[in-house]
Amino acid sequence: MTTAMIALFHGDIETYLLNNAMSVPTLIAILLELHSKIFYKNRLIIHVICTVILIINIIYYMKRTY
Numbered sequence: 001m002t003t004a005m006i007a008l009f010h011g012d013i014e015t016y017l018l019n020n021a022m023s024v025p026t027l028i029a030i031l032l033e034l035h036s037k038i039f040y041k042n043r044l045i046i047h048v049i050c051t052v053i054l055i056i057n058i059i060y061y062m063k064r065t066y
């Protein structure tokens with residue numbers, strides 16, 4: 001995930017997608033969960049979004065390893 005993020009910061013989208021295409025959505029999900037107290041009224045929506053990102057991430061990794 002680190003190599004993908006470094007490639008993205010350098011503007012190399014092809015290397016980012018080659019290394020890990022789910023690193024940005026995973027980072028967004030982590031930040032949303034850490035700061036979910038800010039979104040007090042929409043906390044359930046935040047949890048659902050993060051759960052969907054987690055499920056997609058697991059499927060992506062399973063597909064990538066096989």
